[in-house]
Structure formats: C-alpha cells, structure tokens
Amino acid sequence: MTGVRARVRGDWLGLGAPVVVGVAAVALWQAVVTGFGIEPFVVPAPSDIAAELGANLGVVTDAALATATNALLGLVLGTLLALAGAGISAAWRPVADAATPLVTATAVVPIVCLAPVFYTMFGTDAQTTRVVVAAIAVFVPVYLNTLRGLRTVEPVHRDLMRSYAATPWEATRHVTLPGALPFFYTGLRVASSLAVISALVAEYFGGPVDGLGKAITSAVSSSRYALAWAYVLGAVATGLVFYAVTAVIERNNHAR
Amino acid sequence: MTAVVVSGARRVFDGGTVALADVDLTVGEGELVSLIGPSGCGKSTLLRLIADLDAPTSGSVSVFGKTAERARKDQDYGIAFQQAGLLPWRSVRANVELPMQLRGARGDRADRAQRVARATELLALVGLADFADHRPHQLSGGMQQRVAIARALARSPRLLLMDEPFGALDEMTRERLQDELLRVRATTGAAVVFVTHSIAEAVYLSDRVVVMSPRPGRVVATLDVPLGGPADRAARGIQLREDPVYFERVSAVREALHSGEAASDRVPS
Amino acid sequence: MTAVVVSGARRVFDGGTVALADVDLTVGEGELVSLIGPSGCGKSTLLRLIADLDAPTSGSVSVFGKTAERARKDQDYGIAFQQAGLLPWRSVRANVELPMQLRGARGDRADRAQRVARATELLALVGLADFADHRPHQLSGGMQQRVAIARALARSPRLLLMDEPFGALDEMTRERLQDELLRVRATTGAAVVFVTHSIAEAVYLSDRVVVMSPRPGRVVATLDVPLGGPADRAARGIQLREDPVYFERVSAVREALHSGEAASDRVPS
Amino acid sequence: MSRPSRWSSARRWSSLSRPRRSGLLAGTAGVLALAAAWEAYKALLPDDGWVLGEVRVLPRTTDVAMPHLWDMFARAAEPLTSAPDSPPLWLATLQGAGFTLGVSAVGWAAGVVFGLLVAVLMARFVPARAGLLPWVVLSQTVPLIAIAPLVKRWGAQLEVGTFDWQDWMSVAVIASYLAFFPVSVGALRGFTSPDAAADGVRLDLFRAYGVGWWTTFWRLRAPSSVPYLLPALRLAAANAVVGTVVAEVSTGLRGGLGRMIVEFGASASADPAKQWSPIGGAVLVGLAATGLVALVALGLRRYRVEETA
Amino acid sequence: AGEPEPGAATPVVLQLQWVAQAQFAGYYAAVDQGYYADEGLDVTIQEAGTDTVPIDVLAAGDADYAISWVPKVLGSIEQGTAVTNVAQVFERSGTLQVAFKDAGITEPADLAGKKVGSWGYGNEWELFAGMQDAGIQTPDDIELVQQAFDMNGFLAGDIDAAQAMTYNEYAQILETVNPETGELYQPEDLEVIDWNDHGTAMLQDAIWADAGRLADDEVYAETTVGFVKASLRGWAYVRDNPEEAAAIVTAAGSTLGASHQLWQTNEVNKLIWPSTSGIGTINADQWDQTVEIAMGTRNETGATVISAEPPETAYTNEYVEQALAELAEEGVDTQGEEFEALDVQLTEGGS
Numbered sequence A: 001m002t003g004v005r006a007r008v009r010g011d012w013l014g015l016g017a018p019v020v021v022g023v024a025a026v027a028l029w030q031a032v033v034t035g036f037g038i039e040p041f042v043v044p045a046p047s048d049i050a051a052e053l054g055a056n057l058g059v060v061t062d063a064a065l066a067t068a069t070n071a072l073l074g075l076v077l078g079t080l081l082a083l084a085g086a087g088i089s090a091a092w093r094p095v096a097d098a099a100t101p102l103v104t105a106t107a108v109v110p111i112v113c114l115a116p117v118f119y120t121m122f123g124t125d126a127q128t129t130r131v132v133v134a135a136i137a138v139f140v141p142v143y144l145n146t147l148r149g150l151r152t153v154e155p156v157h158r159d160l161m162r163s164y165a166a167t168p169w170e171a172t173r174h175v176t177l178p179g180a181l182p183f184f185y186t187g188l189r190v191a192s193s194l195a196v197i198s199a200l201v202a203e204y205f206g207g208p209v210d211g212l213g214k215a216i217t218s219a220v221s222s223s224r225y226a227l228a229w230a231y232v233l234g235a236v237a238t239g240l241v242f243y244a245v246t247a248v249i250e251r252n253n254h255a256r
Numbered sequence B, C: 001m002t003a004v005v006v007s008g009a010r011r012v013f014d015g016g017t018v019a020l021a022d023v024d025l026t027v028g029e030g031e032l033v034s035l036i037g038p039s040g041c042g043k044s045t046l047l048r049l050i051a052d053l054d055a056p057t058s059g060s061v062s063v064f065g066k067t068a069e070r071a072r073k074d075q076d077y078g079i080a081f082q083q084a085g086l087l088p089w090r091s092v093r094a095n096v097e098l099p100m101q102l103r104g105a106r107g108d109r110a111d112r113a114q115r116v117a118r119a120t121e122l123l124a125l126v127g128l129a130d131f132a133d134h135r136p137h138q139l140s141g142g143m144q145q146r147v148a149i150a151r152a153l154a155r156s157p158r159l160l161l162m163d164e165p166f167g168a169l170d171e172m173t174r175e176r177l178q179d180e181l182l183r184v185r186a187t188t189g190a191a192v193v194f195v196t197h198s199i200a201e202a203v204y205l206s207d208r209v210v211v212m213s214p215r216p217g218r219v220v221a222t223l224d225v226p227l228g229g230p231a232d233r234a235a236r237g238i239q240l241r242e243d244p245v246y247f248e249r250v251s252a253v254r255e256a257l258h259s260g261e262a263a264s265d266r267v268p269s
Numbered sequence D: 001m002s003r004p005s006r007w008s009s010a011r012r013w014s015s016l017s018r019p020r021r022s023g024l025l026a027g028t029a030g031v032l033a034l035a036a037a038w039e040a041y042k043a044l045l046p047d048d049g050w051v052l053g054e055v056r057v058l059p060r061t062t063d064v065a066m067p068h069l070w071d072m073f074a075r076a077a078e079p080l081t082s083a084p085d086s087p088p089l090w091l092a093t094l095q096g097a098g099f100t101l102g103v104s105a106v107g108w109a110a111g112v113v114f115g116l117l118v119a120v121l122m123a124r125f126v127p128a129r130a131g132l133l134p135w136v137v138l139s140q141t142v143p144l145i146a147i148a149p150l151v152k153r154w155g156a157q158l159e160v161g162t163f164d165w166q167d168w169m170s171v172a173v174i175a176s177y178l179a180f181f182p183v184s185v186g187a188l189r190g191f192t193s194p195d196a197a198a199d200g201v202r203l204d205l206f207r208a209y210g211v212g213w214w215t216t217f218w219r220l221r222a223p224s225s226v227p228y229l230l231p232a233l234r235l236a237a238a239n240a241v242v243g244t245v246v247a248e249v250s251t252g253l254r255g256g257l258g259r260m261i262v263e264f265g266a267s268a269s270a271d272p273a274k275q276w277s278p279i280g281g282a283v284l285v286g287l288a289a290t291g292l293v294a295l296v297a298l299g300l301r302r303y304r305v306e307e308t309a
Numbered sequence E: 001a002g003e004p005e006p007g008a009a010t011p012v013v014l015q016l017q018w019v020a021q022a023q024f025a026g027y028y029a030a031v032d033q034g035y036y037a038d039e040g041l042d043v044t045i046q047e048a049g050t051d052t053v054p055i056d057v058l059a060a061g062d063a064d065y066a067i068s069w070v071p072k073v074l075g076s077i078e079q080g081t082a083v084t085n086v087a088q089v090f091e092r093s094g095t096l097q098v099a100f101k102d103a104g105i106t107e108p109a110d111l112a113g114k115k116v117g118s119w120g121y122g123n124e125w126e127l128f129a130g131m132q133d134a135g136i137q138t139p140d141d142i143e144l145v146q147q148a149f150d151m152n153g154f155l156a157g158d159i160d161a162a163q164a165m166t167y168n169e170y171a172q173i174l175e176t177v178n179p180e181t182g183e184l185y186q187p188e189d190l191e192v193i194d195w196n197d198h199g200t201a202m203l204q205d206a207i208w209a210d211a212g213r214l215a216d217d218e219v220y221a222e223t224t225v226g227f228v229k230a231s232l233r234g235w236a237y238v239r240d241n242p243e244e245a246a247a248i249v250t251a252a253g254s255t256l257g258a259s260h261q262l263w264q265t266n267e268v269n270k271l272i273w274p275s276t277s278g279i280g281t282i283n284a285d286q287w288d289q290t291v292e293i294a295m296g297t298r299n300e301t302g303a304t305v306i307s308a309e310p311p312e313t314a315y316t317n318e319y320v321e322q323a324l325a326e327l328a329e330e331g332v333d334t335q336g337e338e339f340e341a342l343d344v345q346l347t348e349g350g351s
Ligand SMILES: Nc1ncnc2c1ncn2[C@@H]1O[C@H](COP(=O)(O)OP(=O)(O)OP(=O)(O)O)[C@@H](O)[C@H]1O
Pocket: B013, B014, B015, B017, B018, B019, B037, B038, B039, B040, B041, B042, B043, B044, B045, B046, B197, B215, C170
C-alpha cells in the first residue's frame, strides 16, 4: 500500500497538514479573543502577541540566545557524561546495577527541587547551575537509550565477531557502537527540547538576569501578557531549533 | 590430517536440556559433511562447538589437530549462519571486507588494495558484482545470504561451517547457490560442515550425510554419497538430480531420519 | 460453480513494477491448485487479489460467482499466511477461536460452547490438543504454523488460501502437515489455492500445478497431476513419493520452471 | 529473510537476565557509594569548590551548600517549626509527599486518558496524525511556568452547577499537560505497530475477516500497543510528578512538596538541612509513582512480552 | 457600612501576594478576632505562588480584593486592568539593599561595578530608580544577579549587594551563624541602603478593589468600606498585640520560626506606624513620587513600568476615609503616635 503516491501524499500531509491545523487554531484563537472580548490575562490575542514580538524582537532574541547557550552547553555536557556512563555501565554490569536507583531517582526528581540548592552549590552569579540542570535533564534519556542500544547486540553479530577472534575493542568499534547509534539518537532527540525547557526553568530560581524564563516572569508580573507570550514563542522556537538540528544530525549521520 | 574431530561431545544446557549426548564426528580434509535431523536435535549446537562459539560440557573438539579455540584464533574457518547477519551500516563490499580488515595486520595501502581486489572477486563469484555499493537492506533475502557466503569465503579458509545457509531461499536460487558451493569447493579444496534440513540438498552436496536424532542429540546414521567429487558434481548439475543413485540416497536418508525419529519417544515439531 | 475465476488480472504497483500481467486462473470446487514460481513472480500478489486484500489494476476476480469483496465480507474463505501471524496475547485456543468470535453473531452461551467444541476439534486435527492453553511463544515455529492452519479452517470455509504455509518447517514436519492437509481436504471437500516454492510439495498435493514466470508475472504452464484424489493420496502417504508418476511430474515442473525462467532476461534472487 | 519474531526473542533475553537479587544489592551499593562520595567530597575539597578561571566547575562544600547527610537526617527528625504542636519534619514531608502523589495521580490519569484519545484520533485518521503530531511535539516546548497561571485562571472561571473548580485541580491539569505527551506518542506508535511491514500479516488477517476498524482496533491495535505503552506510562508518571511540583511552586498551592520548597527557601541559609527533606520527598514520590505504574504493568503482563522504548 | 444581615455574611475573597506570613498579619488578625464577621463579611484569604499576579486574580473576578505593591499594579493598570487602590496600608517602603561592611558599599553610587541582587517579579523598581539617580547605567555598569528565595547567594559572596525586605530577608541574614565568629551575624556586620532615605521609595502593600464594581455595584462599594475598616482594625490589633498577632499567623499555616515571625510582625508595624494621616490613607505626595519613578525608571531591558500618568480611578481615599471615621467613632487609634517598636531577639534559623 505504500508507494510513490502514498509518499507524495505523505510529504504533502507532513508539511501542509500541520500548517493548516496551526493556521486554523490561531484563527480560531483570534476570533474567540476578539469575539468574546477576552481579557489579556486570560489569554492574549495572537495579533497582540505578534505585535509585541515585532516591537521587542531584539530583546526576545537576546533572551533566547542566553537561554539557548546554556541549553546547548548542558546538552553537550549531559550527552558526554551520559555516553561515558552508558559505556562504563555496558562494559561492567555491577556499575549499571549500582547506577540504576540513582538514575531512576534523577529521572523522577523535579528540576524545581534541585535548582535552588544548585545555585547555592555553584554560585548564583554564574550560568553554571543552568548548564548543570540542563545537563542532568539531558543525561537521563541519553544514558538510558544509549545503554539499551549498547546492550542490544544481535546475537548473530556477537557470534560473528567471536568467530573472527575480534578483540573487545574491535567488536565494540565494528558492531556495538554502530548498532547503538540509532538508540543514542532517539535519546538525543528527546533530550534536545528538554535541555531548553530545563535551562529556562532554572532561570526562575537564580543566576544572572538574562534569559527567557526571567523575561517571562518579568512581563507577567506587570500584566504584559502579550509580551510574555512573545517570549514563550521565543522558547518554542528555540526548542524547535534544537529538535530540528538533532534530527538533521541524525539523518545525516545514519542514513539508512 | 583431518579437518575436524569431535569425540564424545556432550552439551547440557543450564535448564537441563541435553542438546548433544556423546557425539562423535570426523571430517576429513576437503570433505563435505552434512548434518541433518529434526528441528532441535542439536545441529546448530554441534556446529557452534566446532566453531568454538560454545564449549562442550564434556568430550573434546579438535580442528586441524589444534584445540577449537586455537583454530578460531588462527582464523582457520569461515562461518555462515542461518541468518545472514550482515552489518546494516556497512555496504555490501565493506561487509565482505570485514574479516580481512579485522586481520589485515598492517592496514596500509597495499593491504587495502589487496582487500578491495579480493572482495571484488568474491562478489563476482556470488553474482553480486553490481551490488557492491548497496546497503544490505537494499538486497533481497537471497542476495543477503550470498553476501554472507562471500564473507565466509573471504579469507579462503580451509574449513567452512555453514548453518542452513540456504534455508530462506526459494528452490531455484537455492539450487544455483548449491552449484556455486560445489564450484567453490572444487577450486579451494576446503572441508565443509553443512547443516540443513533438506534431504535433497544434503544428498546433492555431501560426501557424507550425518543423520541426527532429537533430544538428546545423537548421531543415528552416517551415509556415504558416492556421486563423485565436487568438480564432477558441479559439472553434471541438473542431471545429477535425476541420477538413480541420487534418488536412492534420498530415500535412504529419509528412512534413516524416520527410524531415528521413531527411536525417540516424542517428536518435536 | 467454480470456486475462483481470475481473468485477465493485471497488477501494476506504484513504482511501475508489473507484478502480474494478464493472468487467467480457474479453480474448480474442491480442487487443489498450487502456484509455483521464482521469488517475486507474483504468487502472493495473485493470492491477495483472490482474498481481496489487494485489487487488480485491471481484469477481474470472482469467488463463488461473487465479487472478491463480497466473498471476503461473507467469510467464504479461510486464509493462512507464510508467517503464522498469531496474536501473542491469546492462548492457542483463543487464537483458533478468533475468526468464530469475530463473526459469532450472538456471543451467548450456546454460541460459546459451540466455539469451544470446534476449536477443540481443530486442535486435535493438527495434533495440538495438549497445547490449547499454551501461549504462541511457548510453541516451536512448526506448531505455530499448525495453529494458523487450524485457524484458517475454523469456519469450515469452502475455499482455503494458503501462502507458503509450510515454508518455515523442517522437512519431516512439513511432510506430516502435507498429509494432514490432504486429509482435511478429503473430509471437507474445500477448494485450495496453495502457494509454494517447493516443486515436490506442489506435485505431492495438487490436482494442478500452475507455473509462473517472473516480472511481469505470467502463467507459463499448467500441469495436471494424475495421482488420484485426496483421500487416495493421504492413504498412500510415503509410497506416493516413490511413485514414478510423482518423479516424472517433479521433473516436468522443474523443466517448466527452468524454461519459464529462461524466458525472462534477468533472474531475481 | 526470516527473523526470530519479537515475541520469542524477548523470551530468550529475559532468560539471560541476571537474578533480581544481585541487582538489588548493587543498587544499594550504588546509593551507599553516592553517600560516601558526598561526604568524601565534602571532606576533601575546599569550601569554595574548584573554580577554573571564571567558572566554578566543582561545587562548594560548605555546610550550607552541601549539608552532612547525618545533619539532613537529624533535621528530619526535629519538628517542622518551633510551634508547640509542630509535627516532625519527616512527617510533614511525608504528608506533603502524599498530597503531591495524590495530585500527580489525578494528573497522570487525566493525561493518560487525554493522551490515549489523541492517539486514537491520530491512529484512526491519517490527516489528523499529520496535522496534530507536530503540534503535540511542539506543545512540550512551551515552558510550563508560562501556562501554569493561565490554567489556574481558566479553572477558577469554571463553575458548573454545584461543581466548583478547586485549585488542586488546576495543578493536576498542569501535571497532565506533561503526562499526556509520552502517552500520545507511545500509544500512537503502539496502535500503528501492526502497520509495520514485518507485522502486516496480522492486519491482513483482520481484513480477511471482513471486520471494521474498531473491531480491529480492540482486538489487534490496542493489545499490540501495550509494549509501547508501558514505558510511556512510566515516563508519564515521572512527568506528572515534575508537573505537579512545578505547578505547586507556581500557583502556591498549599499542602504539597512544591509549596514546602518555596517556604523552606526562607531558612535555606540558617537551616540548610531543612530543604533537603522535600527533595528526598520528591524522589520518593517519583519512585512511588513509577512503582504504581509497575502495578498497572503487572495487570497487563499478558500483553507485554517485550517492551519497546 | 450597611447593617449586616443577620446570619447571611457576605462572602469575600482576599488575594495575598505571597504565602501566609506576618507581612499580612493584619488580615489574619481581623479574621481571627472576628472583625470581618462584625462587618458582616465572611473573608477567605488566598495565598499566592511565584507566578500569581494578585491584581489579575482580582480583575478576573476570582478575588474581591487583592494586596499588592503600587508599582506592580501601575503596570497592570496601563495594560487595561481596572483596579483602584482603596487603602495604602504600608506608608513606608521595606526594601533595602544590603552589603557586608567590607564590600565598601554605603550609598547607591557604590553599587557601580558590583554584583547586585535583584528579585525581579516587579519587586526591583526601587533599586533601579536608586541606581539611575546615582548615575549608574544598567545593565552596563553593574552585574545584575537574579536573587533566589534564599540569601545563600549573598552569604556566599556571589552577590555584593542583595535586595532584602526589612521584615524578611534582612532577618534571614541575622539568623545565620557567621562562620568567622561562630555567632549570629550582627547588624554591625552589614551596610544597608534604605530607599526611604534616598528618595526612591515606592508605595508597597495596598488594598486593591475592582474599579468597575466600585462604580456600578453599590453593595460592593459598601462591602469595601467594611472590608477596609475591619482590615485596618486588624492592623491596629497587630500594633497593640504583636506577640499574639505573630502566633495567629503561625496558626494560619506559616512555617516561619517563632522569632522570625515576631521580627516580621514588628518590622511591618514600623512600616505602618506611626501613620501620618491615619492608616490606609493614600498621601498624594507619596503617590506622585511613586508614579514619577514608575514613569522615569528603566530596567535592564530598557522598559519602564508605565509610560503615562495612571487614570483618576487608580486610587481613592473615599472608602478609607469612611472606614477611618467609623473606626474613630469606635475608639480605635488609627494613627499610632504612641507606637513603640519591640526589640526582637532573632535566634539561629529564626526558630
Ligand atoms: N542457549 C540455550 N539454552 C538452553 N537450551 C538451548 C540453548 N540453545 C539450544 N538449546 C536447546 O538445545 C537443543 C538443540 O538446539 P539446536 O539449536 O542445536 O537445534 P538444531 O538442531 O539446530 O535445530 P533447528 O533445526 O531448529 O535449527 C534444543 O532442544 C534447544 O532447545
């Protein structure tokens, strides 16, 4: 049933349908807000948000860049740690078992609980905590997925490498690592937008005065909701860029 | 010197399953021996013992007069599994080059050139010269199997271990590959241990057919197949399959299988 | 009335692959017709047209005088695929009951009792009475195939469509199931369209063997197999396979296949 | 090419997995190792941590930044405040954890229901899938704290008959906003898993039976989705807890851990061990939530021969 | 206020700007002492979280009155929120900028080149006004640091000058042991910039009512007088009974320690008493100063609170004057000229 026609249809749907849904949703939103005269503190009109975004593009961009920088550093740091951790855990089972409760705890502990103590630990005058919080959020999915990938070696490939009397390093290089790559990317894709959200949430609890999280609260506290939503758009765009970039890296790196 | 000597090999799995009970097997140099028997009778287990991918609970295995482990480390055999087991991230050519690459000690330019030449030659042999740069998923199941066979042949091993390599193929492709195997054997003189559950295939290819019975796996019969040497067989091709000796041996193997089966109390499916 | 009439059926896939080109096929009531041909020649495609799982690009298919769609909705046929396709979360019994349950209009107690009785009967028929409460993953591949066959028979269809149902089995299990199929056919009188790539199997089972050529898929030969009716064949069992007529027909099908193959320029694997 | 089916290969893997007990032992060792590392780090490194150039690479080790573990436990045993009838801190934390867990559970349930509905919609209609899926992904890039006050506001405007919207319900809605995402994505993958070429035979079978989409859904798609759904439910549980705590901080809802974290900020300098109690509580809530999901998984184990991420 | 109907108290919701603490002691005392009930009001007090904007809760109709700082509300009013300040409870600002003695910060100009703490959430305008007056360009001349819920950043030296409310964060510092002396930090260890002394103080806690309902809804207008009256009476109670008031707040669910709670009660009293024109009265000069600063001060993004004068409806003394008159009749002291602050001893952790 899948064929060229279906694929062409799929491509059209893949781009067109979300746009249609998006435009329809925004139009409905605008109509409801203007039609019922809804106050901006309930929900601001898309047109007002767009106007604020236009008027404050520079400020929004600066804030987004500040947040994105922390998110990116956190993404890189968390990914590197997760890869190292997953490598060690895959090679040495007791380490994996020992790490399990700690990783589970990390996965379930809300960032809002950790951010305040991290600011105390790393200093509230630096971006460090935001990077660390993002890194922790990134660590969990990348570690878990990569570990799963490293452990899922096809038995036939394992036998093959043994039949070649391949060294552990050769087996890792030629079979384990390439096989784990798709799993790693699955984790990275999840992690990419998590990194942005986490860095942003961390801004609520301290650190230098910059970034989207801080900007959103500032705007809201003086009832400038349309401006706040312009910053939210900045956050969405940043998250989207992170997601898209990882998706592109994935596609280029393991074209299958 | 014989290629493989298995004596008194026993393999009991953790659950208590006796997969092999006192199996003796000798494969002479250049000889092709088929293992046949109902599913679960221990054919793969036996092959894995020879390949040192598994160790016997008791008994011994020697390959070219050395331990199985030494032979594995010396790369004395090539192996093809029932699943092709290609690495999906490598091209067809790179898959065939893999065993050479792992052992190509120096990895220099001359080494590389030699590797490329050998892979080209092998791909031509299995009829896939045009597909060298494809990825495995772009090939049909039969083509993948052929790549796996080319890979097994890569280092011109003196011993070939093949576990139902043609199991997934349609009859005609299968027959073509059987002929190819005979040709390769004729040119390289390698010994072959060939697992199959096709009686016709076993008779067509083998110097000897070893019939096994299920749980605990034992050798119940060993039948010689006097149909001539590999070069001879490869030349006769389709006519061989209509030779009365061929039919007679097919019937003999079938009977040995059925009686071996009757000997065990419950038939696995 | 005939069971299946395919006339001038053509199936062109989106990529432009002509899977079937002007295929005509008639299957009489109670007749067993095998489709054989190299991989990719359109056997499965043809079967799927009959089952209304796919529609012809041009040409027509009728089943018991109705459209294929009507016949599918009326549950006129039972089908078994090459993969068993059992539902892993259902017991063996529940898998066999599935088609009855989906159509058991009332779902009351009497209906249930009848369903249970029928499933028990079918499981006995395929030799799995003791495994009714097992889950599919506890069965070997061959046993799973047998469950799928029992499921295909569940509503006593007048037409059975089977796509290489014994493909994954070892030779002996396969032979046993072939005999079972002959027995079922003898008792129910169902028409069967049987896809296989085993020449021996096609000859052993069929009233007629339809040989197809690859891309574009065509019928290149239709061979009658005068080996007697199903009851007769089932009774003769292993001797049938040593009958000279059997050997002759095997050779004839092989030749038809080879010539059909030669007719097309490139051989798929 | 024949591949071992997912179902049978799963059995082989599970038979290879080590006995549970050694994992438990190693897990305990891991927790103890972390505790030891905490104290060793505190003992060995200077108060100011390790500053590389401008950046503090390793954290401070002062008692304010990293209290001794025994101080955390000792503090938990002391009363919450100096008020005469004040409960011990551990008890207050446990009560807060219970409250947060309850709200999370409601949020989780709501998120699961909504996620499943969205997934069914997307599974049933291809254009719905194409149109909605990107927005479902996009929804998770909207920072929670931006929408929390709005949700509270929308909820507060709601009053139907005798039903009066409570503030904790807004918190549960916010939790469900995070919980629905993995469920909808995971369930969609599960519902459409029979469409995969390798599994197509089952779908063909149902078509051969001439039954409709919904019968196929209940008999095939829904059961097939379980291996994909279970990890999604677990993720949703963790997300629901995160969402609840964030929303508690954001809206100031009294009773849960989020509120405790906000309030204990005031004593973070003079009573630094205090704020570690709700952090421990949050970990407990998260573990309890995923543990409860494990119970659900137990109920569904017949459908769960293998789990897929 | 009108005659309270027997048995049918008017339900009233009050939205605070933070969680329960002595900052709001007057309202809790009024509930506890039955002052609201005396006015025929059944008052529910709603606490706030980090993202609650009290004025919008009020405008959305989810509360009848809200407590908020004037500069924050001016911004909301300019965004179209129709609310009116009906009682300016705090006459003085409680916001300080605190530094350790050795940081060399004694006046706003010294903040240049320093790491300066700021809360955000609209609590930072006095700081920006003070720095702007001192000729400091933000953000270029200083390093702005977002201040957390706690004072750890200040204590650890991440922040040279931190924002602190006299009644809260300043006390948090004094409740902490100075590692150098082994004793609690003392006021002598600290240098304090009090914006009341630098002309950039802005009006803080006030009672806000819905402007639309004040104009159209007579009952609401009447309720407002009753509500303001009972609230102010509550504050008078707090002035006269600080220990009891602190206990009332703690009983209402605040988890602050006893000495901290009492300190806060006492400091809040200092922001109200003695009252120049009677508690709750909005003094035009203070209002104008607040508006002027709100229009002229830029924050780190270059934004000002408001760009134009607020409308007439932004504040009125109409209701508070009625309330004060009724209170005077009942013999309540609404100026507190005799007010004497306590000398509260803080203990470690404020317990
Ligand atoms: N790892 C294992 N653990 C436990 N039992 C095993 C293991 N591997 C194989 N067995 C058992 O040993 C017996 C022999 O298995 P083996 O795979 O050698 O059979 P086979 O003859 O190759 O069958 P087939 O024709 O189906 O490939 C079977 O009963 C099987 O269940």
